[in-house]
Amino acid sequence: MAEHDQRIDAATGTGFVGHEWDGIEELDTPMPRWWLYTLYGTIIFALVYVVLYPAIPMTGGGSKGTLGWSSHRQLAEEMRADAQRKGPVLAAIANTPIEQLTADPKLLRAAVEGGRAAFKVNCVQCHGAGAAGNIGYPNLNDDDWLWGGDPATLQQTITHGIRQPGDDATRMSQMPAFGKDGILTAPQIQDVVSYVRTLSRQEAASASAGRGRTLFANNCAVCHGDNGTGGRQVGAPNLTDGIWLYGGDRETLTRTITNARYGIMPAWNRRLDPVTIKMLATYVHSLGGGEKPPVAAPPVPIPPAVAANVRPK
Numbered sequence: 001m002a003e004h005d006q007r008i009d010a011a012t013g014t015g016f017v018g019h020e021w022d023g024i025e026e027l028d029t030p031m032p033r034w035w036l037y038t039l040y041g042t043i044i045f046a047l048v049y050v051v052l053y054p055a056i057p058m059t060g061g062g063s064k065g066t067l068g069w070s071s072h073r074q075l076a077e078e079m080r081a082d083a084q085r086k087g088p089v090l091a092a093i094a095n096t097p098i099e100q101l102t103a104d105p106k107l108l109r110a111a112v113e114g115g116r117a118a119f120k121v122n123c124v125q126c127h128g129a130g131a132a133g134n135i136g137y138p139n140l141n142d143d144d145w146l147w148g149g150d151p152a153t154l155q156q157t158i159t160h161g162i163r164q165p166g167d168d169a170t171r172m173s174q175m176p177a178f179g180k181d182g183i184l185t186a187p188q189i190q191d192v193v194s195y196v197r198t199l200s201r202q203e204a205a206s207a208s209a210g211r212g213r214t215l216f217a218n219n220c221a222v223c224h225g226d227n228g229t230g231g232r233q234v235g236a237p238n239l240t241d242g243i244w245l246y247g248g249d250r251e252t253l254t255r256t257i258t259n260a261r262y263g264i265m266p267a268w269n270r271r272l273d274p275v276t277i278k279m280l281a282t283y284v285h286s287l288g289g290g291e292k293p294p295v296a297a298p299p300v301p302i303p304p305a306v307a308a309n310v311r312p313k
Contacts, residue, residue: 115283149291155281161267173234179258
């Protein structure tokens with residue numbers, strides 16, 4: 001059969017292309033016109049897009065496009081517009097002491113929402129999405145605080161961190177490694193563990209706990225208090241409740257007393273601006289475990305006889 005001759009399918013009137021497999025032959029069916037028009041339209045659109053917008057990668061950068069548009073420039077413009085929109089609120093938060101934010105519900109709500117956004121970006125990696133914490137990372141929803149849970153204290157902690165090298169205002173303390181440094185023997189550490197577990201009502205009183213009580217008074221009470229209720233001046237946890245940062249079982253307590261703990265939290269003033277830190281502290285305080293600001297002690301009245309002898313300098 002000559003090349004120009006083409007067999008036609010009687011049923012459809014379409015020619016065969018000459019391909020056959022297992023008795024099945026392929027018809028030379030033309031593409032639908034709507035499909036071809038769509039294809040041509042996308043080609044034309046792509047050519048116009050390449051001319052108008054950045055599209056072609058090159059060794060020294062990409063093509064710029066005749067419109068001069070770029071995603072970087074658009075993002076910068078949107079961020080400037082967003083900053084202008086938020087500017088008055090952020091300025092008001094910056095100029096309001098953190099203890100007084102509760103006096104303005106609208107401003108407080110803005111600070112909490114701003115802190116929530118900052119928390120999701122900077123804090124969830126350690127404290128979790130719901131701020132429930134993990135082993136070694138405090139739960140921020142409860143009312144158990146190592147250094148204090150009022151707004152100003154939280155702001156100070158976030159700003160300067162905990163045991164942050166190079167920050168003179170950071171929270172600083174050091175638990176002795178009683179076993180590693182040879183301060184207590186292994187049996188003595190087990191006695192202290194027994195006593196600590198009686199403080200949190202995990203064990204009943206025993207001879208071991210009685211010996212541990214004396215060891216505790218001589219070695220631990222200086223930070224944790226005579227009754228084990230903790231000391232916020234040095235970030236010593238309360239040992240009488242059921243809240244544990246690393247764990248309250250015997251094995252974990254043995255490791256803690258033997259080797260000590262030295263948790264570190266970054267000083268966020270190196271990464272975040274003061275307004276963001278204030279909003280973060282406000283958000284953490286709003287989670288449910290925040291404490292009221294401490295009440296300032298009233299001034300001591302000066303006796304009239306003494307006041308009469310006071311001379312201004």
